[in-house]
């Protein structure tokens with residue numbers, strides 16, 4: 795069993811789990827109900843986690859997760875040359891024309 799994804803948002807974790815399972819991979823959640831139970835443990839330890847049942851599914855699951863991250867991260871980006879904030883639809887910085895890294 796291997797962990798393929800974790801996020802503090804149970805909503806995102808559930809979403810990602812659904813997408814991985816749609817690819818035919820058996821997964822299960824850990825820490826699903828531990829939110830709010832944080833006390834002595836650090837908050838990070840309580841993040842819900844997605845694990846794959848079969849280690850052989852790990853690479854495939856990671857690839858699926860990576861593809862979801864790409865669509866989720868269609869977000870504003872920061873130019874690494876001039877530090878200006880750019881809209882996700884821009885491929886080059888509107889201010890200095892530097893390409894998105």
Ligand SMILES: [Zn+2]
Nearest residue numbers: 873876887890
């Ligand atoms: Zn720039």
